[in-house]
Amino acid sequence: MSMTDFAARNKTSSQAAAEAALARYEQTEDLIQAFAHLDKEQVRRVAKDQEQSTGPLKGLVVGIKDLINTADAPATYGSPIYQDNRPTQDAAIVQALRAAGAVPFGKTVTTEFALFSPPKTRNPWNLEHTPGGSSSGSAAAVAANVVPVALGTQTAGSVVRPATFCGIYGFKPSFGALPTEGLKTISPSLDTLGILGQRLEDIRHVFNALRTTPEVPHILLQAPLRLSFLHTPWWPDIATDLRDRLETAVAHLQADSSQFEVETSDKDNAFGALTHAQQAVMGAEVLAHLSQERQHHAAQLSPVLQTYLDKCAQTNPAELIQAQSTIDHVKRQPDLLFGNADLILSAAALGEAPTRDTTGDPVLCRAWTALGIPCINLPIGFGSHGLPLGLQVAARPGQDDLLLEAATRIAHRLGTLTIALPELRS
Numbered sequence: 001m002s003m004t005d006f007a008a009r010n011k012t013s014s015q016a017a018a019e020a021a022l023a024r025y026e027q028t029e030d031l032i033q034a035f036a037h038l039d040k041e042q043v044r045r046v047a048k049d050q051e052q053s054t055g056p057l058k059g060l061v062v063g064i065k066d067l068i069n070t071a072d073a074p075a076t077y078g079s080p081i082y083q084d085n086r087p088t089q090d091a092a093i094v095q096a097l098r099a100a101g102a103v104p105f106g107k108t109v110t111t112e113f114a115l116f117s118p119p120k121t122r123n124p125w126n127l128e129h130t131p132g133g134s135s136s137g138s139a140a141a142v143a144a145n146v147v148p149v150a151l152g153t154q155t156a157g158s159v160v161r162p163a164t165f166c167g168i169y170g171f172k173p174s175f176g177a178l179p180t181e182g183l184k185t186i187s188p189s190l191d192t193l194g195i196l197g198q199r200l201e202d203i204r205h206v207f208n209a210l211r212t213t214p215e216v217p218h219i220l221l222q223a224p225l226r227l228s229f230l231h232t233p234w235w236p237d238i239a240t241d242l243r244d245r246l247e248t249a250v251a252h253l254q255a256d257s258s259q260f261e262v263e264t265s266d267k268d269n270a271f272g273a274l275t276h277a278q279q280a281v282m283g284a285e286v287l288a289h290l291s292q293e294r295q296h297h298a299a300q301l302s303p304v305l306q307t308y309l310d311k312c313a314q315t316n317p318a319e320l321i322q323a324q325s326t327i328d329h330v331k332r333q334p335d336l337l338f339g340n341a342d343l344i345l346s347a348a349a350l351g352e353a354p355t356r357d358t359t360g361d362p363v364l365c366r367a368w369t370a371l372g373i374p375c376i377n378l379p380i381g382f383g384s385h386g387l388p389l390g391l392q393v394a395a396r397p398g399q400d401d402l403l404l405e406a407a408t409r410i411a412h413r414l415g416t417l418t419i420a421l422p423e424l425r426s
């Protein structure tokens with residue numbers, strides 16, 4: 001799909017889009033608390049300036065995760081340590097958004113340093129449940145229909161997991177496919193920018209406007225598309241309603257044998273090894289990159305983060321070396337995980353969003369982040385408590401365009417190209 005003009009497709013102006021987002025913000029923010037900062041007049045000024053843009057994203061308002069530097073708004077990284085932090089320039093991704101004609105819309109809530117301490121944000125489907133983390137505010141703002149698209153970041157599962165908990169699309173591109181200069185770094189070998197949105201088409205437009213890798217404009221998917229369904233070692237821990245929903249989705253795909261060839265993967269052990277390796281590498285890198293905060297501002301760290309950093313400090317160096325070796329081995333030989341498949345299907349989370357005392361477990365996302373491969377959450381309905389469920393699709397290294405095209409084909413077959421949004425008004 002080639003890039004088209006966003007404003008022409010949506011028949012709206014930058015100012016009209018901004019005003020609609022501001023009105024919806026007023027209706028929902030007291031309930032979901034998705035934003036760490038929003039200057040309404042600044043949004044209006046930028047939207048007015050962008051009316052003159054001819055960029056491909058003109059008419060689009062985009063939530064910006066508060067892990068990302070912005071010159072016209074604070075960047076607190078979810079921590080009181082940085083409550084007065086005012087960057088002097090935009091992160092590269094925000095610069096690219098402005099150049100493409102989009103209107104950055106506030107700073108969405110992140111968990112503390114994009115880690116595990118639950119934030120104030122609530123799930124729009126049920127206010128007593130988490131929207132997931134760490135891109136909590138971005139996912140909630142999209143699901144609540146404040147913005148159609150928001151930026152997130154993923155170091156373990158921080159784009160895919162909030163997307164599945166909030167019932168929206170969440171795309172983590174290949175590592176480095178979107179520019180990360182100007183982010184608060186916590187794990188440089190894992191930190192990846194991602195896009196959360198209501199429509200696959202919009203995610204694809206935004207990705208193509210911002211990417212640092214060449215676009216493949218015409219993807220010719222083979223038929224049938226080769227899919228591998230991975231239970232993972234955590235299959236017994238996945239909620240029964242989600243297991244049933246996944247097996248039903250796989251059966252629907254198998255029934256269309258002209259388009260999909262689906263096999264059951266036997267790579268659970270490889271996935272498990274990568275998951276544990278990611279935890280070791282992430283822990284060591286987070287410990288190093290938050291060393292100043294830990295040394296000089298320990299009293300301002302949450303108990304959750306203090307406990308996590310203390311645990312990371314106990315990592316055996318030999319374990320870290322083995323973990324990196326495990327990741328590098330599969331990076332060099334992706335067939336060890338993919339076999340003959342083009343794409344791997346798996347659960348995006350262990351079930352519906354839990355309550356707000358946690359952001360949920362990223363265990364089913366860690367392996368893909370470790371490998372730096374593209375993956376996406378596709379909403380596939382609702383669980384027994386009325387909260388969204390998700391199917392995760394992962395592609396081979398660098399196959400971002402194939403993944404997005406295949407995701408569209410899969411969602412079309414499953415009848416989920418148009419997603420439900422919650423009724424939410426204060």
